[in-house]
């Protein structure tokens with residue numbers, strides 16, 4: 001049996017930071033194994049958001065009054081916190097967006113048409129979330145670019161041996177996920193970026209599943225762009241970020257037009273600010289950005305290295321224990337495995353299994369996880385996914401195994 005990892009962090013005490021974990025669901029204590037979809041929020045983040053509305057609420061960058069100055073200072077401080085969190089050289093490399101999806105669409109709609117031509121190739125992988133697939137389909141239809149895909153092996157890893165034939169000079173962008181949201185596979189991001197860079201291709205890393213779970217440093221990764229969502233890393237919904245190397249961002253045209261992104265406007269024409277303001281038209285999610293800064297503080301207080309070890313410990317323990325459930329098959333057995341496990345049970349449709357588990361207070365996700373091509377690759381229409389985070393425990397996994405065993409009996 002997988003041995004518990006010794007850690008400085010008191011993981012059980014830390015659960016007290018998350019008020020929602022006291023909820024009961026269908027008469028049972030909540031077991032929240034759906035953090036890959038959205039994480040829960042610690043009280044410190046909720047307090048900061050409430051404090052903002054009670055003491056600082058005003059629009060940013062425009063009011064010449066005290067509250068606007070407070071809001072602006074706090075908003076910009078969060079941008080610096082995010083920059084430090086991912087090892088960016090400057091806060092000007094951080095654009096606040098609604099999340100990963102908007103960050104990727106921003107690149108596809110601004111960088112794409114400016115730097116890609118008909119016949120160019122965008123290299124993706126078979127394991128991308130629809131958010132890192134559909135924007136590129138839309139772009140390639142618009143400009144006549146081609147999409148190409150790195151296949152996924154049976155164990156859920158990328159077929160790197162195919163890389164040299166895929167990474168030809170026509171490839172102008174390689175966009176791929178750091179961690180698979182369905183399989184939990186961790187991709188060797190720095191190595192992949194270095195390979196793409198060698199042939200002069202730009203790189204975009206989808207860090208939605210890694211950002212709150214392991215150290216992520218854009219300079220070590222060597223990417224041009226990195227996209228992530230706040231809500232998967234203890235921050236509120238509606239906020240996320242796009243990192244872009246400053247010289248790359250500076251060469252890009254605006255995304256949306258509107259207030260605060262201009263230098264001057266006549267009836268016919270406008271000139272635009274430098275990044276990041278060029279890409280932040282309109283009133284942003286101020287409370288969201290401030291909450292994201294607080295989430296960074298919270299995660300930094302624990303350390304993403306520690307969180308990663310905890311996730312891996314839970315995952316290894318769960319993989320071991322799930323072998324006891326009859327008829328259960330795990331998809332993806334990569335050695336480098338983050339805290340998400342997808343599985344199928346021959347006798348039960350993923351939706352039925354997930355609904356069954358909910359009756360016992362166990363929250364998982366059932367379906368295609370916005371990974372339809374990947375599900376097809378594994379010959380299934382969907383799976384059930386248990387995903388773990390810093391507030392989960394081995395005891396909850398024991399309970400999950402009991403519930404899955406009940407399900408195996410119920411559905412057989």
Ligand code: 7TS
Pocket residue numbers: 036037038098099100101102129131132177179180181182206208209229365369370
């Ligand atoms: N990329 C990856 C790898 C993701 O896991 C997700 C969300 C996204 C992009 C999109 O993020 P958003 O915040 O813009 O929606 N993944 C999931 C999931 O696995 N279950 O629900 C959402």
